Amino acid sequence: MRLSKASIAIAAAGVIAGAAWAETARADYDSYTVPNLVYRTGAYAPNGIPLANGFIDYFNMLNERDGGVEGIKVDVVECETGYNTKVSVECYENLKNEGQSGALVFNPHSTGVTYALIPKASEDKIPILSMGYGRTSAADGTVFPYIFNFPATYWSQASAFVKYIGEKEGGMDKLKGKKIALVFHNSAYGKEPIKTLETLGAKFGFELMLLPVDHPGQEQKATWLQVRRGKPDWIFMWGWGVMNQVAIKEAAAIRFPMEKFIGVWWSGSENDVAPAGPAANGYLAGTMHAPGSDFEALASIKKHVYAKGNGAGEESRVGEVLYNRGLLEAMFTAEAIRNAVKIHGTKDIRGEQMRDGFEAIDLKEADFERLGLKNFMKPIKITCENHEGDGPIAIQQWDAAAGKWNIVSEWIEPMHDVVRALVKEDAAAYAKENNITPRKCS
Amino acid sequence: MLYRETGQFKRNYAADQQLFPIFQDKILLAAILVVALAIIPFAINDYWSKAILLPFMVYALVALGLNILVGYCGQISLGTGGFMAVGAYSSYKLCTAFPELNLIFVILFSGGCTAAVGVLFGLPSLRIKGFYLAVATLAAQFFLIWMFNKVPWFYNYEMSQITAPPREVFGFLVSGPQAEPAAQYLFVLGFIIVFTWVALNLVRGRIGRSWMSIRDMDIAAELLGIRPLQTKLLAFAVSSFYIGMGGAIIFHIWLGTVEATEAFDILQSFFVLFAIIIGGLGSVLGSFLGAAFMALMPVGLKVVLVDWIGMVPVTAKHIEFMLVGSLIIFFLIKEPHGLARMWQITKEKLRLWPFPY
Numbered sequence: 001m002r003l004s005k006a007s008i009a010i011a012a013a014g015v016i017a018g019a020a021w022a023e024t025a026r027a028d029y030d031s032y033t034v035p036n037l038v039y040r041t042g043a044y045a046p047n048g049i050p051l052a053n054g055f056i057d058y059f060n061m062l063n064e065r066d067g068g069v070e071g072i073k074v075d076v077v078e079c080e081t082g083y084n085t086k087v088s089v090e091c092y093e094n095l096k097n098e099g100q101s102g103a104l105v106f107n108p109h110s111t112g113v114t115y116a117l118i119p120k121a122s123e124d125k126i127p128i129l130s131m132g133y134g135r136t137s138a139a140d141g142t143v144f145p146y147i148f149n150f151p152a153t154y155w156s157q158a159s160a161f162v163k164y165i166g167e168k169e170g171g172m173d174k175l176k177g178k179k180i181a182l183v184f185h186n187s188a189y190g191k192e193p194i195k196t197l198e199t200l201g202a203k204f205g206f207e208l209m210l211l212p213v214d215h216p217g218q219e220q221k222a223t224w225l226q227v228r229r230g231k232p233d234w235i236f237m238w239g240w241g242v243m244n245q246v247a248i249k250e251a252a253a254i255r256f257p258m259e260k261f262i263g264v265w266w267s268g269s270e271n272d273v274a275p276a277g278p279a280a281n282g283y284l285a286g287t288m289h290a291p292g293s294d295f296e297a298l299a300s301i302k303k304h305v306y307a308k309g310n311g312a313g314e315e316s317r318v319g320e321v322l323y324n325r326g327l328l329e330a331m332f333t334a335e336a337i338r339n340a341v342k343i344h345g346t347k348d349i350r351g352e353q354m355r356d357g358f359e360a361i362d363l364k365e366a367d368f369e370r371l372g373l374k375n376f377m378k379p380i381k382i383t384c385e386n387h388e389g390d391g392p393i394a395i396q397q398w399d400a401a402a403g404k405w406n407i408v409s410e411w412i413e414p415m416h417d418v419v420r421a422l423v424k425e426d427a428a429a430y431a432k433e434n435n436i437t438p439r440k441c442s
Numbered sequence: 443m444l445y446r447e448t449g450q451f452k453r454n455y456a457a458d459q460q461l462f463p464i465f466q467d468k469i470l471l472a473a474i475l476v477v478a479l480a481i482i483p484f485a486i487n488d489y490w491s492k493a494i495l496l497p498f499m500v501y502a503l504v505a506l507g508l509n510i511l512v513g514y515c516g517q518i519s520l521g522t523g524g525f526m527a528v529g530a531y532s533s534y535k536l537c538t539a540f541p542e543l544n545l546i547f548v549i550l551f552s553g554g555c556t557a558a559v560g561v562l563f564g565l566p567s568l569r570i571k572g573f574y575l576a577v578a579t580l581a582a583q584f585f586l587i588w589m590f591n592k593v594p595w596f597y598n599y600e601m602s603q604i605t606a607p608p609r610e611v612f613g614f615l616v617s618g619p620q621a622e623p624a625a626q627y628l629f630v631l632g633f634i635i636v637f638t639w640v641a642l643n644l645v646r647g648r649i650g651r652s653w654m655s656i657r658d659m660d661i662a663a664e665l666l667g668i669r670p671l672q673t674k675l676l677a678f679a680v681s682s683f684y685i686g687m688g689g690a691i692i693f694h695i696w697l698g699t700v701e702a703t704e705a706f707d708i709l710q711s712f713f714v715l716f717a718i719i720i721g722g723l724g725s726v727l728g729s730f731l732g733a734a735f736m737a738l739m740p741v742g743l744k745v746v747l748v749d750w751i752g753m754v755p756v757t758a759k760h761i762e763f764m765l766v767g768s769l770i771i772f773f774l775i776k777e778p779h780g781l782a783r784m785w786q787i788t789k790e791k792l793r794l795w796p797f798p799y
Contacts, residue, residue: 040756041763080755085704089697090493090741115603116699119619186591188603188701215703429600433607434618 028347031068031075033099034059034333037091037108042082043216044241046271047322051109052078053313054326057301060312062334064304069337070347075099081113083241088113096124104354105129105333111189114147119434122146126351127336127358131329132157132265132288136192139388140427141359142438146351148358150332151288151380152391154264155422156414158193158236160393161262161286162200163412165234176205181232183223183239183247186212190238193264197236199418217243224250237263244272252279259284262395268405269321273398281400284408286393289328289377291405293319296372297327321396321405324376331371335361359384378411384441388423390416445792461642478631483624491623493741496696499630500688501733505717506641506726507684512715513724514645515677516657517567521579523710524586525682527702528556529689531596534604537694545609545616549633549690556686557679559586564678568671571660583711590702603701606694617694626695633687641726644680653677654724685714720773722780731781735773739766 036055039048059074068074077098079091088108096103105127108114114134121128122145130138130149138147152160165180166172182197184190194210201208209230211223217239224247227235235256239247244267251261259282263272268285276283293299298319306315317323340349340357349357361382368374380389392411399406431438445466452458462468486495504526511517533552536543563582570578590596597604608618614625644650652673655663664670693700700706713736721732740762747758777784791798 038755041759078755080759082759085697085701086497087740090497093489093492096488112603112701112704115601115605115701116697119605119698123619187703188601191602215707433605435608 029072029100031073031099032101032337032349033075033077033095033103035077035079035091035095035098035103035106037081037088037106037110037113038078039081039083039109041080042084044083047241047266047269048083048109049313050269050271050317050320050322051326051329053311053317054323054328055107055330056312056326057305057318057323058297058327058330059334060305060310061297061301064308064310065300069334070341072347074334074337081110083110083113085110085113085116089116092117092120096126101348102126102350104337104349104351105358107131107329108134111135111192112187115188118144118147124351125355127355129329129332129358131325131332133189137423137426137430139386139423140438141383141385141387142441143427143431143436144387145439146355148382148387150361150382150387150389150391151377152393152414153388153419153423154192154238155196155419156388156391156416157264157286157393158196159200159415159419160412161236161395162197162204162206163415164262164395164409166204172204178206178234179209179230179232180206181209181211181227181230181235183211183213183227183235183237185217185239185243186214189240193236193238196419196422199422200415203418213239213243213247216241217246220246220250223247224254227251227256228254233260235261237261237267239263239267239272244269245275248273248276248280248283252276258282259397262286265325265393268396268398270403270405271322273400274403278400280398283398284395285398285405287321287396287405287407288391288393289324290375290407291319291321291324291396295374295376297331297376298324298372300372301327328377331373332358332361335363335367335371358382359387444795445789447793461639475635479628483628486623486627488623491627492696494738495627496630496691497737498734499627499634500691500696501714501717501737502730503634503637503691504685504688504714505721505729505733506638507681507688508714509718509721509723509725509729510641510645510653510684511677511681513718513722513728514650514657515653515674515681517564517674517677518572518576519579519681520576520708520711520715521563521582521586522685522714523706523708524583525556525560525685526689526692526710527586527590527706528559528682529553529686530693530700530706531590531604531702532556532686533690533693534606535596535598537607537609538598541607545611545629545694548609549687549694552690553683553687556689557683560678560682560685561675564675564682567674567678580708580711583708587702587706603699604693605699609694617698619698621695630691630695633691637684637687638726641684645726649673649676657724716770718780720770720780722782725780725782727785728780728782731785735781739769 038052039045056076059076062069063073077095079095081088081091103126107129108117111133114130117128118135127146132152134149136153136155138144138149139153166175169175197208209232211226213220213223237247261283263285265286265288273280273283305311336354336357339360340353341347343356343360344353359382364379368376378392382389392413394407394411395409396405397408447464450465462471508522511519529552532555533548536551537548566578567575591602606617608615611629615621616625616629652668655668656670656673660670717732717736718729720735722728743762743765744758747753747761748755
């Protein structure tokens with residue numbers, strides 16, 4: 001079985017490494033292990049599949065084109081979770097010591113699973129990349145040294161949405177007396193933005209209407225009846241999986257104006273809007289990166305992976321929103337490996353060194369160009385204290401006739417003053433509850 | 443010949459009343475205990491603990507609880523997930539309200555809270571029977587999960603996803619990320635051993651017999667002088683006590699963090715019900731075998747299909763769905779009384795071996 005094989009491999013590697021140490025002090029790996037917790041089955045599979053495909057395709061492209069990262073092949077080991085926490089814990093334990101490098105990073109792809117893995121991964125010194133989801137207060141790198149949730153948290157995103165509608169209404173003061181409904185997945189994930197929106201509601205004087213939708217979200221008639229009765233001016237949605245498309249269809253059915261309906265960036269993919277057909281035209285969603293496949297990196301994937309018949313999915317779906325997001329996760333992981341190798345001067349890195357690699361992420365316009373992702377997203381810089389980055393967030397809009405997403409806003413800076421204070425407070429509470437001494441960063 | 447009790451005479455009442463009167467059974471039990479207590483703790487690692495042994499033990503405890511209600515007392519319940527949630531959330535409230543309280547008592551008390559809730563939802567069982575009772579307990583499932591997600595008091599006004607704080611028992615950390623797998627394993631094993639012993643004694647004594655008489659024919663039982671209300675409610679209480687402890691252990695030891703809607707949803711109720719049906723209704727051993735089947739079969743299949751054969755994980759998952767489903771059907775056709783009955787038959791066969799007739 002995997003585990004005993006792994007332990008034998010580690011023991012063997014240890015012996016070999018020990019012997020080699022005397023001479024060269026270096027024994028390079030054959031491959032880096034990058035596990036990926038995916039769900040290609042279950043209620044969330046329609047969203048899980050493109051996410052997983054983008055991730056594995058990017059690494060296959062690097063392996064094929066550049067011979068891996070820093071000359072070492074990357075072994076992407078998928079584990080099928082079905083979006084289930086118990087199975088994800090099993091996957092985590094099974095894969096954490098996989099291969100020579102051990103797991104370099106985990107992508108839980110579920111806020112609930114992220115919560116479950118945070119304490120253990122911090123203890124095992126394996127970074128968790130919960131890119132744009134997960135526990136918001138993990139943005140505080142002093143309390144959560146191994147957890148990363150850049151390029152922006154849910155709280156930042158909620159504040160950016162409020163900023164966006166303030167702009168549309170003609171000034172933040174115009175928000176007074178407005179009513180915003182939050183349609184959310186009734187779980188830790190969906191409840192994330194409530195605190196921020198309440199704080200902002202008190203600050204700008206808008207009213208917040210909370211509309212929970214139970215897992216998996218196929219039945220929302222009652223929710224949208226409440227929307228009709230409550231007549232909100234704007235609707236925000238924190239949904240995932242089948243819930244998104246049902247909500248958009250229901251909103252269309254009650255003729256709610258789509259350009260006043262904003263989904264979180266997990267509620268803005270092709271899968272979510274397509275079932276509503278033309279009625280979904282104009283629907284808005286947050287995003288951290290550009291949609292579409294007009295990028296060199298994606299062209300390389302088509303050339304080096306799909307042309308050789310090694311693609312994980314269908315070629316026509318390369319460039320979908322969630323595909324690009326999976327690719328972005330892979331890109332950050334690859335860059336973190338590069339950084340870690342550079343910082344530690346060795347290619348034999350493990351999770352602990354990988355953490356430093358993530359903390360050294362500092363991608364500028366020129367770097368994105370080098371990566372073949374020009375204008376894919378805004379420059380991003382992660383530091384020891386700040387695991388969230390400064391996350392400018394864009395709003396994208398669905399054009400049903402053309403069948404594609406277009407970015408329609410400027411990049412919006414979240415209200416860091418409000419959000420950072422909430423993050424500090426929550427992280428401090430977590431540290432106290434779990435006897436964690438925040439580390440010093442400078 | 444391998445399994446023959448000929449010549450094993452019982453000379454006094456104590457010998458006749460012991461839990462395991464047959465010599466071979468004693469050896470088998472002793473061997474299992476030696477492995478469980480003296481070998482596994484030294485060999486265990488995170489994977490074995492979190493992926494194999496803890497799930498098995500927790501589900502065995504929960505299945506044992508449900509088996510008392512369904513298998514022994516004949517009251518069908520689909521509220522298992524809800525009762526597990528009661529255990530998890532009451533243990534969370536208890537251990538955050540009284541940080542000094544030993545985790546053993548936290549788990550026992552949360553079992554107690556669950557027993558109280560179980561009795562409450564068991565009240566309709568006096569009037570409602572069979573499938574109708576299943577629907578009534580289904581209401582408990584949905585109501586309890588809804589409540590734990592809705593009322594912020596249960597999660598201390600923080601995240602609806604509750605996280606277990608680190609706690610020590612006898613100087614060993616058993617919950618929280620730093621806990622050693624061996625400590626966690628032994629802690630849960632202690633509960634399993636004690637409460638299996640309790641269950642074995644309960645079901646063969648007066649209480650167990652009154653449960654079984656209610657199960658077999660409640661009117662006849664009533665005529666015999668067994669009071670249905672007390673007997674049924676006691677079954678609900680004891681069953682929920684076990685299930686509640688299981689929920690608390692899932693939260694504190696196994697997962698460390700749970701969310702009611704995800705960890706204790708209706709699928710958990712079905713999962714445990716399937717476990718006891720496959721394992722054997724009305725059998726303590728069956729609860730263990732059923733839990734092993736349901737909890738370990740997917741892991742085992744994954745190891746074989748993905749790690750050994752090298753199949754793509756998602757394909758393996760689809761095959762697993764099909765295989766587990768067909769295995770359930772296979773076992774139910776082959777032996778409707780469950781794996782425990784199969785073990786019984788095996789013992790019969792061993793008695794005659796090598797001269798079967």
